[in-house]
Structures are given as structure tokens and as C-alpha cells.
Amino acid sequence: MQLATGxxxxxxLHIRNGNQEKKADAIACEEPLEIKLAFGPAGQREHRSLAITMRTPGQDEVLALGFLFTEGIxxxxxxxxxxxxxxQALSPESAxxxxxxxxxxxxxxxFEQLNRHFYTSSSCGVCGKASIEMLRTVNLYYPQQGFPVFSLSQILSFQQQMSGKQNLFDQTGGIHAxxxxxxxxxxxxxxxxVGRHNAMDKLIGQTLRFGQFPMRNQAIMVSGRLSFELVQKxxxxxxxxxxxxxxPSSLAVELAESHGMTLIGFLRGKRFNVYCGQERVKL
Structure with missing residues (x-):
């Protein structure tokens, strides 16, 4: 089988019911990506390293776009x-x-005003930021009050629609979406x-690139849990x-409430919990 990028x-060694067998297994890639900026007026351009993030190779350009946006740059x-x-990558076979x-x-x-060290890992998108308070103060758009409204059937269809498109997860079982x-x-x-915050940045970057921005008439669903940084982005x-x-975490709920967002957790099968913003859910 042809393996996809990433x-x-x-x-x-596979062990099943006491039997063992050596066979090939698909594993999600996790590699460092250094993002550098070139900025300044013509003739006075500067090149500076901004961040290193551990990501799954592929879609690097939209990842960078989303990252720069969600960092307020x-x-x-x-x-x-x-x-x-x-x-060049660390190994010949890598991107x-x-x-x-x-x-x-x-x-x-x-760079002085940024006042943070941009090192992120695949498990935490807030690592290295100077303070949670800085995250609270950077905001470019706000949702429209009470709009749009989604029906129960629409919300319940989100996971099903995603499951048919998660190619990397289907092959590895170790990837966020x-x-x-x-x-x-x-x-x-x-x-x-591999990083939940990277998946969100890639999604926002892709939306930016295709001009469907801001995302005031859209909903987002993510795999895994709802953390503070995902709500912020x-x-x-x-x-x-x-x-x-x-x-969701308690801080995620608090931030969603303060931004007028609707936050839904445990969206599985035919059930979910609405933690705030129920006016957007048509019962």
C-alpha cells in the first residue's frame, strides 16, 4: 500500500491472542519545523527565526499561515x-x-513586544508563551451574537463527515484532526x-488562503479534548x-463564554454536551 505524506x-512485533508476528505498521510522522520570517522595508529586510514546532510534514505553508494569524503577527x-x-531535513527521507x-x-x-519564546511541542500549543493573560488580549475577530444556528442533525453529522476524510488517522490511529x-x-x-494545535492552525491557514475569512458563519470540530489554546485560536x-x-477544560469553557462562543463536548454518536452558547443550537 502506498503510504501518504506524513x-x-x-x-x-504484533501480539494477538498469544500469537506473535513481525509485520509492517504505519506510524504518523513527527518532525520539527522551524518557521523563519523575512520582514521590513525594501533594502532593509531582516531574517529572524520565529518558532520551532513539532508537526506532521505536509501542509507546512497553511500551518505557517495559521500559526502567524493565531499568534497575532x-x-x-x-x-x-x-x-x-x-x-534540508535531518534525514534524507524526511521533508x-x-x-x-x-x-x-x-x-x-x-520581536521585543512579542515577549515570548515560541517553542511548541505536539502536546501543548501554549508552551513557551510568557503568560495566559497575553493570550487573552490578542483577538482579531469576534463571533456574531447568536448566529449562525445549527440543528441537532447538522451537529450530529459533524463526526460522521470527518471520519470519511481522516486519511492519516485511518492508516495510523495516531493523529489529530x-x-x-x-x-x-x-x-x-x-x-x-500529530499536534492538535497544529491541526487547528493548518485549518485556519487553509481558510485564510482560500479567502473564506473571517470564519463567523462556520463551525469547527476537533478530535480529542477541548483545550484553552484551541478555543483561543x-x-x-x-x-x-x-x-x-x-x-473541555474549565479554562476553555471560561474563555468560550467570554468570547460569546458556543462550546460543545463529547460529540459522539447521537449525543453531546453544550457548555455555553446554547442559543446557536436549534432544539
Missing amino acids: IKSKIV IGRATEVTGIRHVG ENILLVELSPDTPVD AASFDENGKLLFLQED AAMAGVPLLAAVGA
């Missing part, structure tokens, strides 16, 4: 004039791992990554409804 094959796709890989993002000459970047849906509940985009994009297969 998947490696390894011979492992850009507010629209037109502020980025080019993205390209400029470095390139240094990405240079060219910002327009009039896009301001103040984030998907967007229009106001009629139809799937628009889906992105996968969705709120910055103006997302009115955020749902997940798993549970």
Missing part, C-alpha cells in the same frame, strides 16, 4: 507575499524542515497533524461554534 512504515493572508522551504515566510514591507513585526463546516453543516476543510478567527469528541 506516514512512515516500521516493522513491529498577521491579520490577513495578503500580508504574506511568499512562503518557501529553505533548509524539508525550515520554512521562510516573506511578509509584505508594510507589515510591522516587533480539525474540520470546518458551513452554516448548513456541510464539511468545508479538514486538516490532520478559534475565537481569533471569529468561529461561533467549536465542538470536540472529548471534554
Whole structure:
């Protein structure tokens, strides 16, 4: 079977019912990506390293777009004039791992004001930020009050629509997903990554690239649990409804309430919990 980008094959020992067999297994890739910025007026351009994130290779450009947006560095796709890989990977069979993002000459970047160390891992998208309070203060868009409204059948269809598109998860079982849906509940985009925050950044970056922004008439569903940083990223994009297969944290609920979002957890089969913003759920 042809392995997709972002998947490696390894011979492992399978033990089933006391029987053992060595056979190939598909494993989700996790590799570092360094994001560098080129910015400043013509003739005075600077190149600075911004962040290193552990990600699943593939869709690196939309990952960078989404990351720059959710970190408050850009507010629209037109502020980025080019993205390209400029470095070689750690091993020959891996993808390139240094990405240079060219910002327009009039896009301001103040590394001192950022006041944070941008190191993230595949398990935590908030690692390295100076404080939670800084996250609270960076916001570009807010959801529209009470709009849109989704029916029960539309919300219950989210997971089913996602399951047919999660190619990396189907092959490895070790990958997160984030998907967007229009106001009629139809799937628009889906992105996968070993990091839940990377999957969200890829989704937001793809939406930016295709001009369907802000996301005030869309819903997002993610695999796994609902963490603070996922709510923050969705709120910055103006997302009115955020749902997940798993549970939200207390801080995630508090942030969603403060941003006027609808937050749904434990969306599985024919059930879910609405933690806030029930006015967008048509009962």
C-alpha cells in the first residue's frame, strides 16, 4: 500500500491472542519545523527565526499561515507575499524542515513586544508563551451574537463527515484532526497533524488562503479534548461554534463564554454536551 505524506512504515512485533508476528505498521510522522520570517522595508529586510514546532510534514505553508494569524503577527493572508522551504531535513527521507515566510514591507513585526519564546511541542500549543493573560488580549475577530444556528442533525453529522476524510488517522490511529463546516453543516476543510494545535492552525491557514475569512458563519470540530489554546485560536478567527469528541477544560469553557462562543463536548454518536452558547443550537 502506498503510504501518504506524513506516514512512515516500521516493522513491529504484533501480539494477538498469544500469537506473535513481525509485520509492517504505519506510524504518523513527527518532525520539527522551524518557521523563519523575512520582514521590513525594501533594502532593509531582516531574517529572524520565529518558532520551532513539532508537526506532521505536509501542509507546512497553511500551518505557517495559521500559526502567524493565531499568534497575532498577521491579520490577513495578503500580508504574506511568499512562503518557501529553505533548509534540508535531518534525514534524507524526511521533508524539508525550515520554512521562510516573506511578509509584505508594510507589515510591522516587533520581536521585543512579542515577549515570548515560541517553542511548541505536539502536546501543548501554549508552551513557551510568557503568560495566559497575553493570550487573552490578542483577538482579531469576534463571533456574531447568536448566529449562525445549527440543528441537532447538522451537529450530529459533524463526526460522521470527518471520519470519511481522516486519511492519516485511518492508516495510523495516531493523529489529530480539525474540520470546518458551513452554516448548513456541510464539511468545508479538514486538516490532520500529530499536534492538535497544529491541526487547528493548518485549518485556519487553509481558510485564510482560500479567502473564506473571517470564519463567523462556520463551525469547527476537533478530535480529542477541548483545550484553552484551541478555543483561543478559534475565537481569533471569529468561529461561533467549536465542538470536540472529548471534554473541555474549565479554562476553555471560561474563555468560550467570554468570547460569546458556543462550546460543545463529547460529540459522539447521537449525543453531546453544550457548555455555553446554547442559543446557536436549534432544539
